[in-house]
Amino acid sequence: MASAPQLPLFYNGLEPLSSDTHADYKVRPQESAPFLVGQHAIPITVDEFPLVQRHMPIVFSVGDDAIPLALMGLNEGVNVFINDDGKLTENTFYVPAYIRRYPYMLARLHPDAQELSLCFDPTSDALGAFDEGDALFADGAPTEVTKSILAFNESFEQAGARTQNFMKELRELGLLMDGEVSIQPDGAEQPFVYRGFQMVNEEKLIDLRGDALRKISKSGMLPLLYAHLFSLALMRDIFARQVQLGKTPLPQLGG
Numbered sequence: 001m002a003s004a005p006q007l008p009l010f011y012n013g014l015e016p017l018s019s020d021t022h023a024d025y026k027v028r029p030q031e032s033a034p035f036l037v038g039q040h041a042i043p044i045t046v047d048e049f050p051l052v053q054r055h056m057p058i059v060f061s062v063g064d065d066a067i068p069l070a071l072m073g074l075n076e077g078v079n080v081f082i083n084d085d086g087k088l089t090e091n092t093f094y095v096p097a098y099i100r101r102y103p104y105m106l107a108r109l110h111p112d113a114q115e116l117s118l119c120f121d122p123t124s125d126a127l128g129a130f131d132e133g134d135a136l137f138a139d140g141a142p143t144e145v146t147k148s149i150l151a152f153n154e155s156f157e158q159a160g161a162r163t164q165n166f167m168k169e170l171r172e173l174g175l176l177m178d179g180e181v182s183i184q185p186d187g188a189e190q191p192f193v194y195r196g197f198q199m200v201n202e203e204k205l206i207d208l209r210g211d212a213l214r215k216i217s218k219s220g221m222l223p224l225l226y227a228h229l230f231s232l233a234l235m236r237d238i239f240a241r242q243v244q245l246g247k248t249p250l251p252q253l254g255g
Contacts, residue, residue, distance in 0.1 A: 009043065010035045010102050012123040016109055017146070019137045026133030027145060030126050032086035036099065039082075040073035043098045045159035046166045049224045051094045053231035055081075057238065059179060060198040066167060066176065068228075070096055071238060073247070074194055080241035097156050103127070106153045116157065118150050169221060170200075173212060177201040181235045185243065192239070199232065200225050 007014065017025075041061075044052055046068065052058055056070040072079045083089055103124035106116035120127060127136065134145045142150070170176055179199035184191040205225060208216070216222045 008105070009039070009098075011105065011121045013121055014105060014107055014119045015122045016117045016119050017104075017136070019140050019142070022127075023137050023140070024129050025127050025136045026130045027127040027136060027149075028130055028133035033082065033099065033102075034086035035102065036072075036079060036082045037084060037086050038077045038079060040076055040078050041069040041071055042096050044068050044070045044096045045156070045163045046224055047159045047162065048094075048096060049227040052096065053227040053234075055094050055234070056231065057234045058228045058231045060167075060170075060176060062178075062196065062198055064171075066171075066198055068163065068167075069197070071235075074235065074238050074242060075247070078242055078247045080238055080245060080247070097152075097159070101153060101156050104149055104153055106157050118146075118153060166221065166224070169216070169219070173204075173208070173216070175200050175204050175225070177204075181232065183236055183239050185239070194235070200228055202229055205229075 041059075044058070048070075049058060049068070052070045056072060059069050059071060060066040061069055072081050081089055081093055088095070103121035103126050105119050105121075107119045108115075109117050109119075127133075135143050136146045137143060176198045177200075179195065179197040181194045182191045183194070216225070
């Protein structure tokens with residue numbers, strides 16, 4: 001089992017799914033996602049920008065290995081779309097693929113392994129040797145349910161590769177800058193200033209010329225950058241939701 005420091009967000013462990021070890025395992029639908037309670041920033045892929053930007057601000061993490069993030073809250077420990085029971089507070093909300101992938105994940109069983117194996121978090125109660133649910137294996141072979149789970153995870157990995165290429169181009173163009181959003185609520189003496197993330201420098205984007213501009217136009221990168229920029233207006237909506245929920249905002253965006 002992988003050690004905890006190497007595990008990504010949500011995962012407490014990783015175990016390869018096996019027709020031998022897990023021959024009698026079934027998967028059952030989950031009505032809640034307790035692992036989401038208090039998670040304010042979720043990794044997303046560039047494929048999701050058009051959908052995410054309708055519901056959540058899209059920002060980029062800090063550091064050289066920045067990734068796109070959907071903000072479900074402006075402060076650590078706050079998720080305005082999930083109640084304390086881990087249930088969505090609205091039905092029309094787009095749930096990022098990173099969330100829908102859990103508790104499964106494609107991973108290399110050994111550092112030198114060439115292929116990725118379908119693994120799962122053994123601490124999840126979504127699958128196990130239950131009496132009810134959909135079987136993962138039948139006569140030693142993966143069922144359609146398992147094949148569907150594998151296909152989704154493969155699609156997610158492909159989107160992840162596209163996202164890595166997108167971020168590489170973004171860095172090469174020098175378009176990322178430290179982000180800052182100031183929100184002045186009615187009646188507040190001081191504005192709430194959120195930092196700790198990166199965003200696209202719109203002035204640099206507008207000033208792009210020649211080959212650089214043609215490159216991002218042909219690659220389809222340009223509308224994705226504007227989806228990110230437009231989504232930042234939702235920062236104020238998330239702030240308002242936090243106030244409404246009594247989740248007193250803090251003047252700093254954690255993580």
